[in-house]
Amino acid sequence: MLADMTELSADPAMTPPVTRACAVPSYLSRTYHWAYLNRHTLPWLDRSLVVSAILWGNAGRLMRAAVEEFAPGQRLLQAACVYGRFSRMLAERVGPEGVLDVVDVAPIQVANARRKLDGLAHAQVRQGDLARPGCVAAEASDAVCCFFLLHEVPPVERACIVHNLLGAVRPGGKIVFVDYHRTRPWHPLRPIMAQVFRWLEPFAPSLLDTDITTLSPLGEAFTWKKTTCFGGLYQKLVGVRRG
Structure with missing residues (x-):
């Protein structure tokens, strides 16, 4: 379905590392089977209206805010699959002169994303555990996007993922995190x-007051800018790796 990545460039750095099949983490199976591993609920959840409702009508706004950070021709790494059109939006943004590399640990999500990216030869989806070393090549990406992933992983795995993603950004490149944030005290949805969070997102509270830039020593190699929206419920954190 998707073109062999070796045909896109003779540069070895443009070819993602070959990863062996890895087991789905136990925390994912225990906590999010209903959301990401169940073949019956997946088609229902992977609808734009449902994605928008989950994010209180802000899905399109947040997706566009992330996508606008990237440019045509870039090699872009997407950390984990996302319900809705987000992966296709990223692929269209980098265009046929660029490369979109999507990595997710769940085979069912990999298959679903491949279906949605069918016909885009410059986009590929592969299985890999982003918390493990070697899942992504060091300094091989012009840009990295992590969209609503960090709140769904425990703190230890979260730090590992951030470290590995930061290491994947080449000097001068960019990384973008979009996720939940601590709301203003007056927020009616607080x-x-x-x-x-208590019933459906048990790992999210530990993220709300966490400075993502401090989760890895590599954070010191980046220049950061954070913006929040919707009363502080969501954040966009952009880092540029200094050359």
């Missing part, structure tokens, strides 16, 4: 989101 008590509602507290219950959502």
Whole structure:
């Protein structure tokens, strides 16, 4: 379905590392089987209206805010699959002169993303555990996008993922994190989101007050800019690796 990446460039750095099949992490199976590993709920959740509802009508806004950070012709690494059109938006942004490399640990998500990216020869989806060393090549990407992944992993795995993603950015390149953030005290959804996190997103509260830039010593090699929206519920963190 998707073109062999070796045909896109003779540069070895343009070819992602070959990763062996890896087991789905136990925390993912225990906590998010219903959301990401169940073949019955996947088609229902992977709808634009559902994605928009989950993010209180902000899905399109947040996706566009992330996509606009990237440029045509870039080699872009997407950390984990995303429901909705997000991967296709990224692929269209970098265009046929660029490369989109999507990595996810769940085979069912890999297959679903491949289906949605069918026909885009410059986009590929592969299985890999981003918390493990060697899943992504060091300094091989012009840009990295991590969209609503960090709140769904435990703190230890979160730090490993951030470290590996930062290491994948070449000097002068960019990394973008979009995720939940601590709301303003007056936010009307604050008590509602507290219950959502309690019942459905147990790892999210540990992210809200975490400075993502400090999760890896590699963070010191980047220049950072953070913006928040929707009363502080969401954040976009952009880092540029100094050359």
